[in-house]
Amino acid sequence: MDLLDFYRLVVRNFLLILLTTILGAGGAYLITERQTPMYTATVQLFISTPATDGDLGALIQGSGFSAQRVKSYAQIINGPQTLNPVIEQLGLTLNYSELATRVKASAPLDTVLLNVSVMYENPSQAAAVANAIGRQFSLTANELEVENASAIETIKVTMVKTASIPTTPSSPRTLINILLGILIGLGLGLAIGLMRQVFDSTIKNEDDLNETPLLAAIGFDKSASKFPLVTQISRYAPRTEAFRHLRTNIQYSQDEKAPRVIAITSAIPNEGKTSTSVNLAISLANAGLKTCFVEADLRRPKASKYLGMDSDRDGLADYLKISQSGNRPILSKFLYSWGEQGLQVMPSGRSPENPSELLEGSALTNLIESLRDTFDFVIFDTPPALPVADAAIIASRTDGVIVVVKAGETKKNQFQGVCDSIQSVGSRVFGAVINMIPASRSNDNYGYRYGYGYSGSYKYSRKYRPYETVYGDVTSSDTKSI
Secondary structure (H helix, E strand, O other): OOHHHHHHHHHHOHHHHHHHHHHHHHHHHHHHHHOOOEEEEEEEEEEEOOOOOOOHHHHHHHHHHHHHHHHHHHHHOOOHHHHHHHHHHHOOOOOHHHHHOOEEEEOOOOOOEEEEEEEEOOHHHHHHHHHHHHHHHHHHHHHHHHHOOOOOOOOEEEEEEOOOOOOOOOEOOHHHHHHHHHHHHHHHHHHHHHHHHHHOOEOOOHHHHOOOOEEEEEEOOOOOOOOOOHHHOOOOOHHHHHHHHHHHHHHOOOOOOOOOEEEEEEOOOOOOHHHHHHHHHHHHHHOOOOEEEEEOOOOOOOHHHHHOOOOOOOOHHHHHHHHHOOOOOOHHHHOEEEOOOOEEEEOOOOOOOOHHHHHHOHHHHHHHHHHHHHOOEEEEEOOOOOOOOHHHHHHOOOOEEEEEEEOOOOEHHHHHHHHHHHHHOOOOEEEEEEEEEOOOHHHOOOOOOOHHHHOOOOOOOOOOOOOOEEEOOEEEOOOOOO
16 A cells, blocks of 8 residues: 555545544543542662771672662562551551552662652552651561571662652543544554455446446536436536546447447446436437437336436337237337437337346347437447346347446446346447546545546536426427537
């Protein structure tokens, strides 16, 4: 992970990291507030061995002996021989083992000094216990050395610094605890964010498409549910520009088998494949290309609603039924003109009981050939490919398929499942469209090379208010060229 990846990780999970950091700081503060304040008093002892006046050798020998002894004293000063008499003298309620945990001793390097610290809830008691230990240990050390036959001279323990009553508690250290809580919360947030990234199997950009070409990346537009068509929003809006990209990539494809009859599908519902299909057809028609849009989703058709068309019109299902009965329907009776540029629309018609069986017949093949001879581009809006087989059936008769995926929602295995389904019927995936890319900076890795165009505000969009234009009984909004 480089610096840019780390930055994206932080920005993408900013709210999570902020929450865990606040929780860490708050938790540390609450724990600190519940702790009993403890005061620490320190006494300093000087360890020496008396030597004969003027005997330099004895003095040196005694100093070396004291330096060796002071390290051992630091380990045993909180032993029962010292603490039990102190408990008895001061009338403490603590037993030996409890008091021992509150007594710490340290010996500074290359000195004969011994620092003894005592921690207690009461500052006066802390000083009293520390001073009592200092006085008592002088007796304890002499008793130990007398019992030790190897002692050269009796050890002398002098209290060179008495313990004063502390004025501020030594623990808990509120500021340090809060800082530690902040660090723990920050680390936890980063760890959770990293885990989310590692285990996130959703599609966000071109790298997640398994070498399938990315034809366009369409930003999330909160007004899309109210105004789904590009003719209902500003011609300078990012969503409008996204469909220009999609149209251009299809129109000027360098592929030798550039598709003219295109099926558009998705892995699962609610990924925006119908709005993508409709807007692509509108964009092609507004570019002066003879375009036909076929609402081939015979299960849950939505395109007619987007286009403002009556749902009870004769359409694809009716055409196929007539063809299968042996009659030859007149194609023009099932096509309806929409918009100023003459987009031809074949609605889904009356919902059949057996959509898959209706699509499998030769009638669909004949229809596609007729449309191919008449139009420059034919766009089929199909059902999602994973739940039902309709999309694969239609794809087998078209030139190629465009798969629409929802950014951060569609999983990689779902996308791969769609591609495998399409390829298994002898068709091909011409490309993919990443839809509903989040617009916030926290998702700046979405869409990759296209995403930058849709993450900003409508800075260059003129103020726009859609107005209604009626074409026969079909209602649309502004259909000026996009």
